[in-house]
Amino acid sequence: MKNKKTISILGSGFSSLAAACYLAQSGHEVTVYEKNSTVGGRARQLKAAGFTFDMGPSWYWMPDVFDRFFADFGKKTIDYYELIKLSPAYRVYYGINDFITIADNLQEIVTTFESIEKGSGTVLQEFMAAAKSNYDIAIKDLVYRPGVSPLELVTLETAQKVGQFFSTISKDVRKKFKNQRLIQILEFPVLFLGAKPSDTPSFYSFMNYADFGLGTWHPKTGMFDVVNAIESLAKSLGVTFVTDAAVTKIKVENKAATSLVVNGETIFSDIILSGADYHHTETLLDQEHRAYSESYWESRVFAPSSLLFYVGFNKKISNISHHALFFDVDFYQHAKDIYDEPQWPAEPLFYANFPSLTDPTAAPDGMESGFFLVPLAPGIVDTQALRDEYFDKIIDRFETLTQQKVKENIIYQKSFCKNDFVSDYNSYKGNAYGMANTLLQTAFLRPKLKSKKVKNLYFTGQLTVPGPGVPPALISGKLVSELINKQFSAQNL
Structure with missing residues (x-):
């Protein structure tokens, strides 16, 4: 290939893995440098005491985006991993044996809504039709644009929905539904976008279609199956992976990036692409080469950090589903404690995930693996004493709400919180999901895929376009690879 270039990629999360595949497919010589000992970034896997845990993403939504990614290489997901549609998709707990089960199909969900609030079944069908329309516009088209110009958002379809960019999910849902529980269930999916429903444009109701319309899936032996799949694809395309490779400097000459310093060694490259934390990457540059100031980052709305617990139980757990949300406390107070007045929440909402219900390899026979998550404000104080206190809080509530004793059955436990996000992923303020998708942080208003200065x-990745989440990360890798190839094409004209 005449235009063959050497490309160095920082980090091996989903966006880096995707970009590596696309760039290698275009004929470039691609090397990925990962500071940790295994690939996957935040989607690493933890194996301990016979238990297996996905350390990060645990929801497989938008299967069509994964299909589209593999199709770009003439492959199918089934070539690499098997998907199981979860039934039920998840369960939302409000009190002792008081929960709403979300089925794996829209018709049953409509029936559930109708049984809780008369007339809401029909309203939900109308709401979902609009959400599907938004999904078709957003996920099949808009998110595959590189965030270079405001005009990318101006299409015949978006012109008809312009009002949805100036209203919010929260307002829209409240106009249509009165029952507080149903409102919370409809507001829940946008939490994946990293902002409060009251700060998220209505257009993002496409997340509700991702939830109720497309369903919740699980790769047979966990989300790490997807990491393994893309790593395997990348290697087959000629990508080289170097782990335990900490990048400490990006060198610039004549306003062009020329090399990386990796474990003290200088490695020259035609192109440097970072899938590592954007803010951290800019600190690897001398001050005058940074496109964004500290005050810029300080003024952004970041998605939450998380307190995570990976827990092994020596018995099977009852009265649970694969994914479970515990909304038995004030949903809005917890959101306030994350976004408005950052502090540890007095009464935290939490999420629990029991992969061994679906995947027997996740725990030894007769045992259960559990993953618990409490969303927290980024930049919060993180101590072992606080972690211990909050573990006790959520396990006590878990026992009460599911009517069983589990604490004395814990034989393995590991926590992961803000300080670990910083040390393991160089994450700005220890955020877990990147920069929130608020109106003023959408598309062309996000940090750029291409440096403005170098x-x-x-x-x-998740601090640039299109935003937080695994499917957007795959898309981000595709978008940046297209920009890089465009640069080489232009140079050869």
Whole structure:
């Protein structure tokens, strides 16, 4: 290939893995440098005491985006991993044996809504039709644009929905539904976008279609199946992976990125692409080469951090589903404690995930693996004493709500919180999901895929376009690879 270039990629999360595949497919020589000992970034896997845990993402939504990714290489997901549609998709707990089960199909969900609030079944069908329309516009088209110009958002379809960019999910849902529980269930999916429902444009109701319309899936032996799949694809395309490779400097000459310092060694490259934390990557540059100031980052709305617990139980757990949300406390107070007045929540909402219900390999026979998550404000104080206190809080509530004793059955436990997000992923303020998708942080208003100050330096991942989440990360990798190839095409004209 005449235009063959050497490309160095920082980090091996989903966006880096995707970009590596696309760039290698275009004929470039691609090397991925990962500071940790295994690939996957936040989607690493933890194996301990016979238990297996996905350390990060645990929801497989938008299967069509994964299908589209593999199709770009003439492959199918089934070539690499098997998907199981979860039934039920998840359960939301409000009190002792008081929960709403979300089925794996829209018709049953409509029936559930109708049984809780008369007339809401029909309203939900109308709401979902609009959400599907938004999904078709957003996920099949808009998110595959590189965030270079405001005009990317101006299409015949979006012109008809312009009002939805100036209203919010919260307002829309409240106009249509009165029951507080149903409102919370409809507001829940946008939490994946990293902002309060009251700060998220109505257009993002496409997340509700991702939830109720497309369903919740699980790769047969966990989300790490997807990491393994893309790593395997990348290697087959000629990508080289170097682990335990900490990048400490990006060198710039004549306003162009020329090399990386990796474990003290200088490695020259035609293009440098960072899938590592955007803010951290800019600190690897000398001050005058940084496109965004500290005050810029300080002024952004970041998605939450998380307190995570990976727990092994020596018995099977009753009265649970694979995914479970515990909304038995004030949903809005907890959101306030994350976004408005950052502090540890007095009464935290939490999420629990029991992969061993679906995947027997996740725990030894007769045992259960559990993953618990409490969303927290980024930048919060993180101590072992606080972690211990909050573990006791959520396990006590879990026992009460599911009517069983489990604490004395814990034989393995590991926590992961803000300090670990910083040390393991160089995450800004220890955020877990990147930068929130608020109106003023959408598309072209997000940090750019291409450095505004340094030639041959590019970025990908959750702080740039399209935003937080695994499917957007795969798309981000595709978008940046297209920009890089465009640069080489232009140079050869």
